Amino acid sequence: MTQTLLPESSLLAQYGPREAMEYDVVIVGGGPAGLAAAIRLKQLAAEQNHEVSVCILEKGGELGAHILSGAVMDPQALTELLPDWKELGAPLNTPVSEDRFLFLTESKAYKTPNFLLPACFQNHGNYVVSLANVVRWLGQQAEALGVEVFPGFPAAEILYNEDGSVKGVATGNMGIDRAGQPTAAFQLGMELHAKYTLFAEGSRGHLGKQLMEKFNLNQDKAPQTYGIGIKELWEIDPALHQAGLVIHTAGWPLKNDTYGGSFLYHLENNQVAVGYVVGLGYANPYLSPFEEFQRYKTHPEISKFFKGGKRISYGARAITAGGLQSLPKLVFGGGALIGCEAGFLNGSRIKGSHAAIKSGMLAADAAFTALAAGRQYDELSAYPAAFEQSWLHEELHVARNFKPWMSKGLYTGSIMFGIDQLLLRGKAPWTLRNTHADHECLRPAAAFQPIAYPKPDNVLTFDRLSSVFISNTNHAEDQPIHLTLKDPAVPVQVNLAEYAGPEARYCPAAVYEFIKDEAGADKLQINAQNCVHCKTCDIKDPTQNIVWVTPEGGGGPNYPNM
Template sequence: MSNIAREQMEFDVLIIGGGPAGLSAAIRLKQLAPSVEICLIEKASEIGAHIVSGAVLEPTALNELFPDWKQRNAPLDTPVNHERMFYLSNEEKSTAIPIIKPLMPAMNNHGNFIVSLGDFCRWLAAQAEELGVEVFPGFSGRELIIEDDKVVGVITGDMGLEKDGSQGSNFEPGMELRAKYTIFAEGCRGSLSKKLMDQFKLRQSVDPQTYGIGIKELWEIPAHKHKPGYIQHSFGWPLDDRTYGGSWLYHFGDNLVSFGFVVGLDYSNPWLSPFEEMQRSKNHPVIKYHLEGGRRISYSARALSEGGLQSVPKLSFPGGLLVGDAAGFLNVPKIKGTHTSMKSGMVAAEAIVEALTTQEIEPISYQFRMRKSWVYKELHQVRNIRPAFAKFGAKIATLYTGFDSMVRGKVPWTFHHGLGDYEKLKAASLCQKIEYPKSDDELTFTRESSVFLANIDHRDNQPLHLKLKNMSIWKTVNWETFKSPESRYCPAGVYEAVDIDKEPKLQINSQNCIHCKTCDIKDPTQNIDWETPEGGSGPNYPGGM
């Protein structure tokens, strides 16, 4: 790839990723230094195309970025007005948990908004472009440019390559985008961010990152059931006591409901399927009531960085910074990361403006600025909650969470994440096989019908972006020991064990990929490598939903 003649473009700052963190960094840079030349690239076909609707936005960072966001017509139209939480003891029974806001700050959503996050990112992009930021969707960052042990930019992905890597008739080489500083805002488990962490040893002296997979469906429900501003969370059934996770329901827009389900990827049973757990959870009465009689209109999944403060890597390196979920700033108890991601981008912008002035090789002040920000304080308060579930199990951890939340995390201890998620799987022979019910195609669905709703576009003959480093490992480890866990943890049916009665082999249906990165995280030998496909590929979630 690197030997191809490429066009070069140079900027002061290059931003990889058009989510809330990258866009906020671009905007803040222009607010502080209007003459700075900024380029932002996004691998999706348009800004917001890889972000499905339905999220609760805490406007803390937005208030700082644009105090006049209401006058700017930011798409925050549905304020939260009622919230409930349930513990599901089995497939029929539930217990309502009173939300005592002074004692449960993570569940206090007063002043927050239910939004289409895709539309919110489109709005942020419009603000950035108005300030003079060059925004290029449809371009994926494929390769780091490192010179003299410093990141000086990225090479975007080539277009028009054939499956065997040869140049097709419509071949267009990727560009060299160079900058004094590069901000990596790729989101959770970004392919370039992963390489950076290895190259500059950014994860030394911190806990392994632990992840969750969030699977989301967007529903249109009957008007008489719709309660704009209502949010609901649940935990317990169908997951066992040792598996972290739960569901959410958000009512917003025109009769829309965002239904989602999170499963911690530190689960141990290789027979578990996060997708199937989500589907059967919809049969519980407290969830079924909201969706029954409705119409499912979109589907998505993405990995979430759940390690919290203990797992945040070193944030700066020569030539650049990590921001947002690429660094792991999700507040897990809140199930919110947009506000913390935005703030990290804004703080990064401040550090880069300083570095441009002093001509520092590494914008080192970013690390210190983040420690002084409200993001650090917020994450420090909840640092023990997610690891408590891994340490104690759901029931005891729920009691601990109540205590820890009551004292705002002011305890003299910090729980740690000991192993990576991929190290937690047990052999299939040691675990109980899970028999999941058949879908009814009204409330519950198959992977195939779900993937169709993601509106995926991968050019048929492009090179595979999902690669096995060693093909032989799959049969000897993934199949013989774990019975092909990737065929269950992938929410899009990308991985399929075929010919299991003869000579089992792995079939990779890369055209189904919805870019959740779960395979890159959970593969037991870290043999699967997720790379960005051709720019513009992947899901396409429309605006206005």
């Protein structure tokens, strides 16, 4: 069905004006970065007796509903934010007890001696966590301090002042049908105005992408690169469980020229988080990250943990992995980018939550100083200046060559990054740069052979649809499709013809499939109700024809403890 959405101006003329709420700071996104920023603002307000009004907009139905991460958490930033987090009951319950790093072949595993592991792969002092649960706990701390949190209200539009600075955001309209017309349940979105707006949407944020283009925030920066992380949560046999065991692998099933690797983390309560990360700069359009993950679980060194176990949850999320050289300019008139919206993840450590928290705190410090001085809508230049003097900048500088080296292949990358870290301690006199955006790396299908993936056994390996089912993903069926196409002809005429329809493989949720219409011609069917909001399509589409926009509030996955 062709969508004929009424323009916002028409809706405003008919139903407007939109109601507006005023705040000192509006934060878009209720993840670790957004919540840390909100908490820090309220802490400073209490310390200096200067009231600051703060609200958070979260597109998920509740805080944590859209949060997915490995996760092994470095508590450094959390300790800075809330020094008494243990007494406050933060759900960091499982300290890392053992690190294993394995290089896999199809049938064997070779363990790297721990004394040869770079510091980035050593996790002593860190915790295996459910980041979704950590976020829910952070939300409780924020609300106790007076932060207003609005879950189920995605920020759909950026509002600007006449001078071009950011004025705030507007939430999406509710009650629009699939044809783009208002229904009897129509409700106009609301405007939230702020002196400063912090954007913390996570990797490949919908509004962050617009801000980067409008303010040219990527000028002179290396192209950003991403990975897709696919994860399952299992409950396993207690006899096979080792609380705090952390296993990372590289190698099989991916070929040596494709960046990727796995994680397997033993949490509390006999639960194991298992996942696979595939760099989205891969060239072969027949590659399926989801199928590679399923195949990885069949390795004898991995499958042994799942005997008698039960898969209880599934999800996927893009990861911003370009590193320090790909960080955009962080500030613009009236706002800033924080967390994975900007790309603070340390790819070598496979950790981003501590970086997200720290970046949120640094931005909050700058915003509070500006508010206390009576300023508004200007650039918070103190934020990037403080970042450059922080331990976070030093950590990312040490890791800066990880992704560029690993993009050169598993063996070359491992050797050279090992030299970089073990011999040079991250202080090499050179800085490598990523040279291509991920969508530019996909090559025509004619250069490759299709990959024959094994069928799922529904015990250890599964298909996409049964996986999406346990992600608790739901969207109102009659709402407009939020996976929009700039040109509806491109998927068949270009992507299918030249690249064998890669969207049917890179999507981990069976959103895209090529089918025949009544006349026997190929067409792309978009099953938007399956979308887990991973953003892979927005990143990897070779023609950049797919644009992810916000669906109606509360839609998407509902992760219990991912």
